[in-house]
Amino acid sequence: MKAAVFHAPGRIAPSDSVEQPRAGPGEVVVRVEACGICGSDMHMYRTGAHRELLVRRTGAGEEIPGHEFAGVVTAVGSEAGDYRVGERVVGVGMGGMAQYVPVPVNPFQLVRMPDGVSFDEAATTEPLADGLQMLRLAAIQPGENVVVFGVGIIGLGxxxxxxxxxxxxxxxIAIDVSASRLAMALAAGASHAVNPADGDALAAVAAICGTRSGYGSPDSPDVAVVIDCAGYLKHMKGPAPLQLALYMLRPSGGRVICFGAYEDKLDIDFMPVIQKQIAILGSNGYAAGELAQALELMASGKVDRRALISHRYPLEQVGQAFETQGGGQAIKVLLHPNAA
Incomplete structure (x- = not known):
């Protein structure tokens, strides 16, 4: 079968000689109609970061990335519940940048698609479910001011x-260095957009939200929650989003949700955590049921994921697809492994 094979940072290429998987016990095989390039895939592509977690290794040793995909069940293994050949599904598991991929049957990795949702939209289910978990952890109260760092597909979700x-x-408030992504963020529900390339982001947020004073801490913007979907990119200039988040949160009761991956270790001024009694919460994935909830939000029309899909490529152009996703202007790049 055809698949994208990761070889080294900056080098990913199509192959047409990868062995087609079979459905093992508790698995189905999915014919992949659409697979997204995730931000974590881009970390791996740039630096090799988290490589061991982001690929499916075949018996021959090929490393196939891709974990956000949708397609059709083509084979069902033993102990695979009531799944049937021909069902449309969303899958989450490594190896989705291929014509076929095995997927374990459990609510975290496999869910049926509702009618009216396209394969392209469904390939963005996992990022939206990630966003649902971040909001659940943040426990935002009515009227609280919120900052979202990084408005790619995750932050927009x-x-x-x-x-x-x-x-x-x-x-x-959406914060990003891409003007096109910030414009999309305003359409997606942000009330304000801040580009750090245009000036002091901390001052801009303070001007929007106002400031508050507190015992033992300097005056700070009145921000209750920062959701960090950007993480740490070694090539980006200026303070890391987490550092800005600690300075940006209000004097007490602030929360920062950390989702974006880190490409390297980071020196940071941690004193604001103590002075402001900040809660730092990591978020990795989603809870059972949030994949299905994300699909229902699409099916009901409450969220429009189609507008976030900026580029589509056949598997043969996987290298160009990764370069496009990393170029700073794309929102979501999809691969179509079975495109004619």
Whole structure:
């Protein structure tokens, strides 16, 4: 079968001689119609970071990335529940940048697609479910001001879900260095957009939200929650989003949700955590049921994922697809492994 094979940082190439998988016990095989390039895939592509977690290794040793995909069940193994050949499904598991991929049957990795949702939309289910978990962990209260760092597909999903769930936050500020992504963030539900390339992001947020003073800490912007979907990119200039988040949160009761991956270790001024009694929460994935919830938000029309899909490529152009996703202007790049 055809698959994208990762060889080294900056080098990923198509192959047409990868062995087609079989459904093992508790698995189905999915014919992949659409697979997204994730931010974590880009970390691996740039630096090799987290490589061991982001590929499916075949028996011959090929490393196939891709973990956000949708397609059709073509084979069902023993102990695979009531799944049937021909069902449309969303899958989450390594190896999705291939014509076929094995997927374990459990609610975290396999869920049926509702009618009216396309394969392209469904390939963005996992990022939206990630956003649902971040919002659940953040426990945003009505009127609280929120900052979202990084408005690629993950951050935009946070904004879409925040609006769709009717949480009633105060100011919702998107921060990114891409003007096109910031424009999309405003359409997705942000009330304000801040580009650090244009000036001091901390001052810009303070001007929007106002400041508050507290015992033992300097005056700070009145931000209750920062959701960090950017993480740490070695090539980016200026303070890391987590550092800005600690300075940006209000004097007490602030929370930062860390989702974006880190390409390297980071020196950081941690004193604001003590002075402001900040809660730092990591978020990795989603809870059972949030994949299905994400699909229902799409099926109901409460979120529009189609507008976030900026580029589509056949598997043969996987190298160009990764370069496009990393170019700073793309929102979501999809691969179509079975495109004619």
């Amino acid at each position: 946070v904004l879409q879900a925040l609006r769709a769930l009717g949480i009633g936050a105060g100011h919702v």
